[in-house]
Structure formats: structure tokens, C-alpha cells
Amino acid sequence: MKLKFPLKFSYLLFALLFLTNLSxxxxxxxxxxxxxxxxxxxxxxxxxxxxxxxxxxxxxxxxxxxxxxxxxxxxxxxxxxxxxxxxxxxxxxxxxxxxxxxxxxxxxxxxxxxxxxxxxxxxxxxxxxxxxxxxxxxxxxxxxxxxxxxxxxxxxxxxxxxxxxxxxxxxxxxxxxxxxxSVLPDTIKKTEVKATENPGNSKSGQKKEKQSLWTIFIGTLLAGFLSTITPCVFPMIPMTVSFFIKQSGTKAKGKFNAFFYGFCIIAIYVLISLPFHIFESLNPDMFSEISTNVYLNLFFFVIFVVFAISFFGAFEITMPNWLASKADNASNSGGLFGIFFMALTLIIVSFSCTGPALGLVLGSVLSTDGGATILTIAMLGFGLGLAFPFIGLALFPGLMTNLPKSGGWLNTVKVVFGFIELALAFKFISNADLVLDTHLLEREVFLAIWIAIFGLLALYLFGKISLPHDSKQDHISVGRMLLGLVSLAFTIYMIPGLWGAPLKLISAFPPPPNYSESPEGVGATSGPSASGTKEVLPPGAVYGPHHIVSFEDYATGLAYAKKVNKPVFLDFTGKACVNCRKTENNVWSDPRVLEILKNDVVLISLFCDLRIELPENEKFISKSTGSAITNVGQKWSEFERERYQSNARPYYVLLDLNENSLNEPMAYEPDVEVYYKWLKESVSRFKK
Missing domain, CATH: 2.60.40.1250 (Thiol:disulfide interchange protein DsbD, N-terminal domain)
Structure with a gap:
């Protein structure tokens, strides 16, 4: 016997099933x-x-x-x-x-x-x-x-x-x-809809990767260019370009030779990166191992500190004299071969100035698990930046008359690099500290060090302190004063970080806020520990994001909701869930949303990635997957899967006191207005 449904009813049934599967x-x-x-x-x-x-x-x-x-x-x-x-x-x-x-x-x-x-x-x-x-x-x-x-x-x-x-x-x-x-329950199989492909997401990932490559290239290009305005390189630029133009017979040949000289500089730096491609093919995890290696991060810290001290003028780091002599002798052979060795000679003799900058490039790229290709792009950018003045002035020699004269300002540039190098050194020791979880360099200590470094840099630029190779001066230039103001402003910007300010401009460098002596900020004026009289929490409750009273057990939270007659706001979340943090930081922080979460609902946050072992009598086998449920995270994941046919994080459900949904559950939603309306509508339905 076949059942016949009216056409309109069939459409309605189909739409209902479709909407159910979306959520x-x-x-x-x-x-x-x-x-x-x-x-x-x-x-x-x-x-x-x-x-x-x-x-x-x-x-x-x-x-x-x-x-x-x-x-x-x-x-x-x-x-x-x-x-x-x-x-x-x-x-x-x-x-x-x-x-x-x-x-x-x-x-x-x-x-x-x-x-x-x-x-x-x-x-x-x-x-x-x-x-x-x-x-x-x-x-x-x-x-x-x-x-x-x-x-x-x-x-x-x-x-x-x-x-x-x-x-x-x-x-x-x-x-x-x-x-x-994974084996899914029959009820889920019947209504399962394959996750919709999101072409925009893939394109977004590709776009982000391209942006990252361009960021690395432009950053290293700038580092290479800045290396040219150091005492070891800058005086060589007009001398080298003039040599090629005057000694090459014709102006065209002189320009070509100078251009080839610049090309050789770029090629040498790119060649330095090629062995890493071979190492990576032998060990694909090489860069991952390097970036997470405690000892390598400590090594980079020591190297950067040594380079910084060298820039301050305590000593010079130079390549062996015999190497420079051999390269110089080979440069006398003439032709393109000789020009190549002239470029190599420049790189060797200027190492005391370019070495620290090059170390910064190598250290930064190697520690980011970028792979050999990224390293080659970085070295290409650095070489191009260093060669750019040689190539540019060879093509337009008339610009040489506009070059500033060598002088004390070159040493000032070198010292500024030293301060920056010293500050970045602490990023590497911070990485090691985070991996070892020793808490020796927590957020406040890191920021205090950076405040001291950039504060001293500001004093140096304003002429209040001097270093061994500085020239005597009775005034400071406008450029030096402006750079000093930038350093002073940056120093002042970092100070509130000691009181818990997020410091978004440098968020990639200091340890995260929770890796701190005072997670709520030094001298915090808000939060559960800010006053001597703490709020009395309900039994089983904890403070969640933005100090919202929260429960981490479903039964305990539900019992409390019934006691205070408020709807349940069920939050399937994770300690390591990116979009959960984005929602909490960007959506829950909205005053209207926060007002509802603090006063109108009972928040139950179930962490689906907690690997705390369950007691033996609470372990069981999943009906849907057949896997053993042995920890707390698996327990709440199974709860979400069985009851709401979802395993997404974040996932939000609003329930009445009979555990019925007040609205369609919501997954990740970055739009504050949409989220607020969903919350408000759900709470209104509970009050009716």
C-alpha cells in the first residue's frame, strides 16, 4: 500500500528536513x-x-x-x-x-x-x-x-x-x-547532508598564503635595503657603481656590468638557501622540528644577543681574512667571472653589518616552519634589497649626486639595528620557555624587558646616552628626533600591557595573556579576584569568559537553572577551539549580549576536547561510532552527537527547563547582530 501526500505537504516536509540538516x-x-x-x-x-x-x-x-x-x-x-x-x-x-x-x-x-x-x-x-x-x-x-x-x-x-x-x-x-x-547511527544516516563545500574558504586560504608570501618577501626586501645604510656597505655603493661605469669602456657596458654585479649579489643569497631544499627532501619534518626545538631557539637567542652587542660597538664580527683575500684575488680575473667574485667579496667584507640582519632573516624564517621555499623567497628578498642601490644607481647614475655623505648617522643606524636585534632575541627565548612551560619569562617580564629596550632606544635617539663609536654632536637631526618619538610612543603603548591590555599591534611577540603572573592584569580592577569580597559562586560553578558564572557539568547546571527559573544556554566549546575564542572575544563582549549571558540565562560550557580521564565506571562505548569513550571531552562530544546530531564546535543551544530547544541551535556566528537577535528571541520565548 502506497501513502500519498498532498503536494504542499511534501514541500513543507522537505523544507523541514532541509532546515534541520542545516543546523x-x-x-x-x-x-x-x-x-x-x-x-x-x-x-x-x-x-x-x-x-x-x-x-x-x-x-x-x-x-x-x-x-x-x-x-x-x-x-x-x-x-x-x-x-x-x-x-x-x-x-x-x-x-x-x-x-x-x-x-x-x-x-x-x-x-x-x-x-x-x-x-x-x-x-x-x-x-x-x-x-x-x-x-x-x-x-x-x-x-x-x-x-x-x-x-x-x-x-x-x-x-x-x-x-x-x-x-x-x-x-x-x-x-x-x-x-x-566512523559508523553513524541509522537516524543520522537518513538525514545526513554532506558538508557544503565552501569555495570561498579555499580561495581565502590561498589568498592568505599568498599574502603571507608577499609579507615575507617585502619584509626581507626591506631588511636587505636597510642593510645598505650601514657603515660597511653604504660607502661602497658610489665607489662600486663609479668603477663599473668608468672602467668598462662604454656607458652601456658599464651599466650592464653594474647590473650583473647586483644580480650576482642576489644569486649568492639565493644559493645559500638551496641546501635546505635537499635537507627538506630527506626529512620533510625538518622545519617543524627546527621551529619547535628548544635548544635551537636558545641558540638563536644567544646569536641575536651577540649580534646586538656587536652592533652596539663592543666588537666586530667578521669573516676569516683568508676567505676575503681569496675572493678578492679571484675578482681580478676579469669578465663576468671576476664580477661574481667582486660581489662575493662585498658580501664577505660587509658581514659585520649584514650578518646580524641576515641572521634575523634566517632565524625568523627557520623558526616559523615555513619550508625551504619560504626560505628561498626570504633570501631572494634580502639579496634584492641589498643589490637594489647598486642596480638602481647603475641605471640612473645621475642620482648619485643626491646621496647623503657618509658620517656618524651610519653608526646611529647600526645601533638602532642593535636595539631591535636585542628585542627580537627575547622572542626566541620566550618560545623555549613556552615549550618547557617553566614560566621563567612570563608576559609581564617579557613586556618589562621590551619596555626597557625601546625606552633606552628613545633615550639614545634623543642624545641622552652615547655608545663607543658615536660622533660628538651638539644637536640631533630632525629624522633622528622623529625616530626617537616613534620609539618613545611605542614604549608608552606597551606599558598598559602590564595591566592586562591586549597590545594587538605586537600580539605575535609576547607570551599569551594566560601565560602570566596575573592573568587578569597587574592591579586588575575587575574580575573575581579584584576585590576583597569575592562573589559567592553556586555549588559546581566557575567563572567563564568575561567573568560569567558558568557550569562545566550538564546535570549540575540544569539543576541550578531550574532552581533560579532561567533558560539553559548550552555551549559546546573547547579549550583549543579558535572560533569559540573568537565568539567569546568579539561577540560575547558586546554589552547587549553580555547582559543576557550574565543575567537572563544559565551558561553551561561543555568542553569537548578535555582529555581528563573518566572514572572506570563512567567509561562506555559510543552507540554512534563504536569507539571507547574514556575521557571528559569524548563524553560531551558524544552527548552533542547523540542529542543534537552535531559534532561542530562552537555549537550553541538554548533550552527550557524541560530540555526542549527554544530556537534553532546556532553554530559559529561572528555577526553580533545576528547572535544578539537569536539570544533575545530565545529568552523571550522562555518568558512567554
């Missing part, structure tokens, strides 16, 4: 597969590979603390069966600064490959179980756990020191976990 979707943006690679000596490699949908990204296990949630890999049934050899390696990652967390987040795009080498101890071992707990984000974040079961190939008992696999062929064995996919 509640189960996102599965990563499709996982696994395999086992056989080695020798009873060694195998477990491989877990995830294909990531376009626009989404998964965070690396090496992403810094206080940022997005890193991958955590749990290798089970180890005891007596196998041992791990080294750490789990990763495929190529990307690094990008996140202003909301104040850290450089490390993440995968398109594909994530995790490899763990193990040595099998129990030759009768048949299976190895592992679980990957990860966060994947696009315009929202999803936390998920993927369970793997690896079939272990038969192992022979080692009877001698000969390699166990000498008489066998190394083979790749696909495990039964290959191409595993």
Missing part, C-alpha cells in the same frame, strides 16, 4: 586508513593515514600549548608485546600564527600521515590496537577519536645476530583497519 550535521572531514609496513629484526611500522576534506585542517602533535588541540596517539596492549622505537613521525605540516591564541599553530592540510616504528617482543602477537584523538577545523571545529586495529605479520624467533628478515621479502601488509570509517 545539525555530523561532520566527518577526515577519512582514515591504516597499514603495517614490515621491516627487519622483528620490527614493523604502523601507518595511520587520513585524507582531509578541502578547507579543513588537523592539528599536529607538535602544535604549541595554549593553542589548538594537538593529536594524541594512544598505543594500547604494549606491555610484554611490543615497544615503541622513537616518536611518532608526521608528514609535512604547515605553521601559521593564530592571534586568538597568540601561538604559532602547526597543522596538516589535505593529508595527515602518522608513522610509528615498533619492535615486536611477543612473536605470537596477532593484533595491535591504537587510537588517535584529534581536532579538525574549518569554519568550526570537530574533535574525534579514531580506533585502529593492526594485523601483525608473523614474526620469526631470532636465533642469531643475523637480521631476522634476511631471507624474506619486506612486504607491505594491509590491515583489516584499512579505510575504516
Amino acid at each position: 545539525a550535521q555530523i561532520f566527518v572531514p577526515v577519512k582514515w586508513s591504516s597499514r603495517v609496513e614490515k621491516g627487519s629484526n622483528n620490527e614493523v611500522t604502523l601507518v595511520m593515514e587520513g585524507k582531509i576534506e578541502e578547507g579543513w585542517h588537523v592539528y599536529s602533535q607538535f602544535t604549541p600549548e595554549d593553542g589548538p588541540l594537538p593529536i594524541v596517539i594512544d598505543y594500547k596492549n604494549q606491555k610484554g608485546n611490543y615497544t615503541l622505537i622513537g616518536k611518532t613521525s608526521e608528514s609535512k605540516t604547515h605553521r601559521e600564527f593564530n592571534k586568538d591564541f597568540g601561538v604559532d599553530e602547526v597543522f596538516f592540510e589535505e593529508i595527515v600521515v602518522l608513522k610509528q616504528k615498533i619492535k615486536v617482543l611477543n612473536t605470537s602477537l596477532a593484533k595491535i590496537n591504537a587510537a588517535v584523538d584529534y581536532q579538525v577545523c574549518k569554519d568550526r571545529c570537530v574533535n574525534d577519536t579514531k580506533d585502529f586495529t593492526f594485523d601483525v605479520p608473523k614474526m620469526s624467533v631470532e636465533k642469531s645476530e643475523a637480521p631476522a628478515g634476511a631471507n624474506s621479502t619486506a612486504a607491505v601488509v594491509d590491515s583489516t583497519a584499512n579505510l575504516q570509517e
Whole structure:
């Protein structure tokens, strides 16, 4: 028997289903597969590979603390069966600064490959179980756990020191976990709509990457150009250009030779970056390891401090004399070959001035996990900036008459570079401190150091202090005075940061606000700790963002809402959720929204990425995925999935006291007006 629906009713039913799916979707943006690679000596490699949908990204296990949630890999049934050899390696990652967390987040795009080498101890071992707990984000974040079961190939008992696999062929064995996919409940499968592709998001990512490349190129171009106005380089410019124009026979040939000289400068700096391409091909994780390496960050700190002291005039850093002599002798051979070595000679003899600037370029790029291509772009920019005056004056020699004369101002430029170099050195030691979590260089200490450095720079520019190689003067130039004003203004700008000001202009440099002696700011005048009489919190409550009274347990929060007769504002969030922080910082801070959140609703924030272990009696198996629910984050993720058919973060639901929705749930919404209207409408429905 077939049921017939009126046409209008069918349209209505279809529209209802469509709208339901828009607000509640189960996102599965990563499709996982696994395999086992056989080695020798009873060694195998477990491989877990995830294909990531376009626009989404998964965070690396090496992403810094206080940022997005890193991958955590749990290798089970180890005891007596196998041992791990080294750490789990990763495929190529990307690094990008996140202003909301104040850290450089490390993440995968398109594909994530995790490899763990193990040595099998129990030759009768048949299976190895592992679980990957990860966060994947696009315009929202999803936390998920993927369970793997690896079939272990038969192992022979080692009877001698000969390699166990000498008489066998190394083979790749696909495990039964290959191409595993999360199992969804039948009710969800029926209404599941594939996550809409967002072409704009992909283009936005490409645009952001291009902007980043241009930023690096322009920044290093400026660094190279500024290096030309130092005592080691500036006097060489008119001498070198005049030499080519006068000694080349014809004006055209002279211009060509000067142009080629500049080209050689650029080529030499680019050549310096080429070995890194080879190193990267041998170890794709090289730049990731460099950028997160504590000892390398400490090394850069020491190098930058030494360079800064050199710029102040305590000593000079020079290349070996024999190297400069050989390059100079080779430059006398004539022709294009000789011009190349003339360029090399300039780079060597001017190293005491260009070396610190070049170190700044190398240190900054290497520490950002940019990859060899980014390094080459940076070196191209630096070389072009350094060569630009030589090329420009060769093409337009008449401009040489407008060049300022050498003098004490060149040393002033060098000293200014020294102050900047010293300030940037503390970024590297801050990175090391954050990784080690020693709290030796917290936000206040970092800012105090920078305030002192740039305050001294202002005094130096105003002529109140002098350094060894400064010329005596009875007045300061207009340019020096203006630069001093900029330094003084910057110093004053940073001072409120000690009292908790966000300092958005330099947010990439100091530690994040929560890495601080006083997270609410020194001498805070607001917040729960600002006064001697603290507000008495309800049992089980904590202070959430903007000091909103919040609950982190659903049952406790619901009971309190019934007690005070207010609707429940259910906030599925995460400690490492970027868009959650954006909403809290940019939307919840609006006075109208904040008024409702503080007075008209009961906030229950369920953190779906908390990896706090659940008591044994609270652990269970997910009905929807079949995965083991073992921690608090998984518990709330499962709650959201089962009740609201969603696994997005952030995800907001307004409920009455019978746990019925007052409005359509809302995912990430950056528009304050839309968010406010949604809140206001929901609260109005509760009061009716």
C-alpha cells in the first residue's frame, strides 16, 4: 500500500528536513586508513593515514600549548608485546600564527600521515590496537577519536645476530583497519547532508598564503635595503657603481656590468638557501622540528644577543681574512667571472653589518616552519634589497649626486639595528620557555624587558646616552628626533600591557595573556579576584569568559537553572577551539549580549576536547561510532552527537527547563547582530 501526500505537504516536509540538516550535521572531514609496513629484526611500522576534506585542517602533535588541540596517539596492549622505537613521525605540516591564541599553530592540510616504528617482543602477537584523538577545523571545529586495529605479520624467533628478515621479502601488509570509517547511527544516516563545500574558504586560504608570501618577501626586501645604510656597505655603493661605469669602456657596458654585479649579489643569497631544499627532501619534518626545538631557539637567542652587542660597538664580527683575500684575488680575473667574485667579496667584507640582519632573516624564517621555499623567497628578498642601490644607481647614475655623505648617522643606524636585534632575541627565548612551560619569562617580564629596550632606544635617539663609536654632536637631526618619538610612543603603548591590555599591534611577540603572573592584569580592577569580597559562586560553578558564572557539568547546571527559573544556554566549546575564542572575544563582549549571558540565562560550557580521564565506571562505548569513550571531552562530544546530531564546535543551544530547544541551535556566528537577535528571541520565548 502506497501513502500519498498532498503536494504542499511534501514541500513543507522537505523544507523541514532541509532546515534541520542545516543546523545539525555530523561532520566527518577526515577519512582514515591504516597499514603495517614490515621491516627487519622483528620490527614493523604502523601507518595511520587520513585524507582531509578541502578547507579543513588537523592539528599536529607538535602544535604549541595554549593553542589548538594537538593529536594524541594512544598505543594500547604494549606491555610484554611490543615497544615503541622513537616518536611518532608526521608528514609535512604547515605553521601559521593564530592571534586568538597568540601561538604559532602547526597543522596538516589535505593529508595527515602518522608513522610509528615498533619492535615486536611477543612473536605470537596477532593484533595491535591504537587510537588517535584529534581536532579538525574549518569554519568550526570537530574533535574525534579514531580506533585502529593492526594485523601483525608473523614474526620469526631470532636465533642469531643475523637480521631476522634476511631471507624474506619486506612486504607491505594491509590491515583489516584499512579505510575504516566512523559508523553513524541509522537516524543520522537518513538525514545526513554532506558538508557544503565552501569555495570561498579555499580561495581565502590561498589568498592568505599568498599574502603571507608577499609579507615575507617585502619584509626581507626591506631588511636587505636597510642593510645598505650601514657603515660597511653604504660607502661602497658610489665607489662600486663609479668603477663599473668608468672602467668598462662604454656607458652601456658599464651599466650592464653594474647590473650583473647586483644580480650576482642576489644569486649568492639565493644559493645559500638551496641546501635546505635537499635537507627538506630527506626529512620533510625538518622545519617543524627546527621551529619547535628548544635548544635551537636558545641558540638563536644567544646569536641575536651577540649580534646586538656587536652592533652596539663592543666588537666586530667578521669573516676569516683568508676567505676575503681569496675572493678578492679571484675578482681580478676579469669578465663576468671576476664580477661574481667582486660581489662575493662585498658580501664577505660587509658581514659585520649584514650578518646580524641576515641572521634575523634566517632565524625568523627557520623558526616559523615555513619550508625551504619560504626560505628561498626570504633570501631572494634580502639579496634584492641589498643589490637594489647598486642596480638602481647603475641605471640612473645621475642620482648619485643626491646621496647623503657618509658620517656618524651610519653608526646611529647600526645601533638602532642593535636595539631591535636585542628585542627580537627575547622572542626566541620566550618560545623555549613556552615549550618547557617553566614560566621563567612570563608576559609581564617579557613586556618589562621590551619596555626597557625601546625606552633606552628613545633615550639614545634623543642624545641622552652615547655608545663607543658615536660622533660628538651638539644637536640631533630632525629624522633622528622623529625616530626617537616613534620609539618613545611605542614604549608608552606597551606599558598598559602590564595591566592586562591586549597590545594587538605586537600580539605575535609576547607570551599569551594566560601565560602570566596575573592573568587578569597587574592591579586588575575587575574580575573575581579584584576585590576583597569575592562573589559567592553556586555549588559546581566557575567563572567563564568575561567573568560569567558558568557550569562545566550538564546535570549540575540544569539543576541550578531550574532552581533560579532561567533558560539553559548550552555551549559546546573547547579549550583549543579558535572560533569559540573568537565568539567569546568579539561577540560575547558586546554589552547587549553580555547582559543576557550574565543575567537572563544559565551558561553551561561543555568542553569537548578535555582529555581528563573518566572514572572506570563512567567509561562506555559510543552507540554512534563504536569507539571507547574514556575521557571528559569524548563524553560531551558524544552527548552533542547523540542529542543534537552535531559534532561542530562552537555549537550553541538554548533550552527550557524541560530540555526542549527554544530556537534553532546556532553554530559559529561572528555577526553580533545576528547572535544578539537569536539570544533575545530565545529568552523571550522562555518568558512567554
